[in-house]
Amino acid sequence: MDDLSTGDTLLATGLSKQYGGVFVLTGVDFTINRGRVTGLIGENGAGKSTLSSIIAGIKRPDGGAMTIGGHPYRPADPLDALSRGVAIIHQEIKMIPELSVAENIFLGRMPTRRGAVDYPSMYEQAGTVLRELGVRVDPRRPVAGLVTATQQEIEIARAIVRRPSFIIFDEPSATLGSKETERVLEQIEHMRANGSGVVYISHRLDEIARIADDIVCLRDGRKVAQWAGADVDRNEMIHAMVGRELAQRDIDPPAHDDDVVLEVRGLSSERFADIDFHVRRGEIVGLSGLVGAGRTEIVRALSGADKCTRGEVVVDGQIARIHSVRDAIRSGIVMVPEDRKTQGLNLDRCAGENMTLPWERQLAKSGLITYSVIRATRDRMARELEIRGDLDAPAGLLSGGNQQKVLLGKWLVRTPKVLILDEPTRGVDVGAKEAIYTIIRSLAASGVAIIVVSSELDEVLLLSHRVIVIAGGRQTGSLDRSEATPERVMQLSVPSGRASTAHK
Numbered sequence: 001m002d003d004l005s006t007g008d009t010l011l012a013t014g015l016s017k018q019y020g021g022v023f024v025l026t027g028v029d030f031t032i033n034r035g036r037v038t039g040l041i042g043e044n045g046a047g048k049s050t051l052s053s054i055i056a057g058i059k060r061p062d063g064g065a066m067t068i069g070g071h072p073y074r075p076a077d078p079l080d081a082l083s084r085g086v087a088i089i090h091q092e093i094k095m096i097p098e099l100s101v102a103e104n105i106f107l108g109r110m111p112t113r114r115g116a117v118d119y120p121s122m123y124e125q126a127g128t129v130l131r132e133l134g135v136r137v138d139p140r141r142p143v144a145g146l147v148t149a150t151q152q153e154i155e156i157a158r159a160i161v162r163r164p165s166f167i168i169f170d171e172p173s174a175t176l177g178s179k180e181t182e183r184v185l186e187q188i189e190h191m192r193a194n195g196s197g198v199v200y201i202s203h204r205l206d207e208i209a210r211i212a213d214d215i216v217c218l219r220d221g222r223k224v225a226q227w228a229g230a231d232v233d234r235n236e237m238i239h240a241m242v243g244r245e246l247a248q249r250d251i252d253p254p255a256h257d258d259d260v261v262l263e264v265r266g267l268s269s270e271r272f273a274d275i276d277f278h279v280r281r282g283e284i285v286g287l288s289g290l291v292g293a294g295r296t297e298i299v300r301a302l303s304g305a306d307k308c309t310r311g312e313v314v315v316d317g318q319i320a321r322i323h324s325v326r327d328a329i330r331s332g333i334v335m336v337p338e339d340r341k342t343q344g345l346n347l348d349r350c351a352g353e354n355m356t357l358p359w360e361r362q363l364a365k366s367g368l369i370t371y372s373v374i375r376a377t378r379d380r381m382a383r384e385l386e387i388r389g390d391l392d393a394p395a396g397l398l399s400g401g402n403q404q405k406v407l408l409g410k411w412l413v414r415t416p417k418v419l420i421l422d423e424p425t426r427g428v429d430v431g432a433k434e435a436i437y438t439i440i441r442s443l444a445a446s447g448v449a450i451i452v453v454s455s456e457l458d459e460v461l462l463l464s465h466r467v468i469v470i471a472g473g474r475q476t477g478s479l480d481r482s483e484a485t486p487e488r489v490m491q492l493s494v495p496s497g498r499a500s501t502a503h504k
């Protein structure tokens, strides 16, 4: 780590990248200094991940050059980049599910002893770095089955054990709750103090303001603003990102009806118990709680993705027998899942096909869905959700945030009775976030009963008529909009007994 021969500065000049003649990066100059954190901001599709991938040796630039400490730096692949001290934590988690946590952390450089992998040492080292990060997981267990947030933390551990001189965090907080994010930010401060140069990408501008020493803003593949020192006004950042003013608005949700659309009675599974709540026509109910509290498990059960052991789900006064996602959709319950990669999108198909897939039967004119229907649907959703990028290309090639919008669009093609949104704005930029909020409110106004799960407390409080708090798989409270303050929600989120330590 103290090997200064690698140089204190990674310098990129005039970086360009194009796909099929379209430039997604144009003449970008970028500097990473050891001992400093550079915040990288920009709208979805602005080119942040592309720039990061080039620096980390995942993609080759079409123009420009890079140096480390004045010496040419042309990484052939990520391993080559690592050997020069450059690491990246991906926006999309890339792990081998069958391997253990420790094996994933040390992939490619497992400690050996007399020619064989030294498992005891590997488990111990993995345990140490996980403890440093505050992650409670057994290094021996396989990664498969771990929740997204934990996988993201393991991904971070993997980069950290390599003691890189330069490290890029591509939106790590998008999948993390506030507590986990706090730990990541602390870890970054720690790495900075130890002399690493860090790039931090996030759509949460408060995180950028807090952690960054310098800030760079990309728009449409060009560097449009750069600030030395993080003393930048939030509105100034937003203006640079979207090229216009975007007022932060505190809007109340539209009024709702009294009749109950969804009733959940005593719902239980192995992960949660005795969940009781209802949602009225046009009402937005937020499910809040810490990561791992059971929120996602509850909505997955409601939407037929997971089994429950006990309890009833009633839609419009009728008991809904939900054994599969199809059953749920038939009863009028639709969920937008949190994990777009494995549960939501077919990344090989284009945006339009993804959005029409669940609705083929309803959209088909005479048994067959036509391309013009697909295109019309796609164009409508793209307009409403401001989806940017090549919509005829496989969805996997869209930027992370735009994939999120396609996923949302997929479930909005037809209006359900009950719409469940699990992390609806994960990885989505400020402008599109406002657009998604507006859509949620207008769906509510049209009578849809809505459940929102989000690890961003601000988001839950802003959107919801009522907030239901989950802790340790139990429902610990239900707060009306007027009583739902961040303090009150946090109190209910921390399982009793630990409440006192949480205030320290």
Ligand SMILES: Nc1ncnc2c1ncn2[C@@H]1O[C@H](COP(=O)(O)OP(=O)(O)OP(=O)(O)O)[C@@H](O)[C@H]1O
Binding pocket: 019, 024, 042, 043, 044, 045, 046, 047, 048, 049, 050, 051, 091, 388, 389, 390, 393, 397, 398, 399, 400, 401, 402, 427, 429
């Ligand atoms: N392999 C590819 N082929 C074609 N286009 C691509 C490819 N990879 C990326 N792009 C396009 O490059 C543009 C920049 O994408 P990038 O992922 O860098 O954006 P980003 O700033 O990271 O956005 P987000 O905030 O959504 O993560 C997007 O329009 C994307 O669709």
Ligand SMILES: [Mg+2]
Binding pocket: 048, 049, 050, 091, 170, 399, 400, 401
């Ligand atoms: Mg990105």
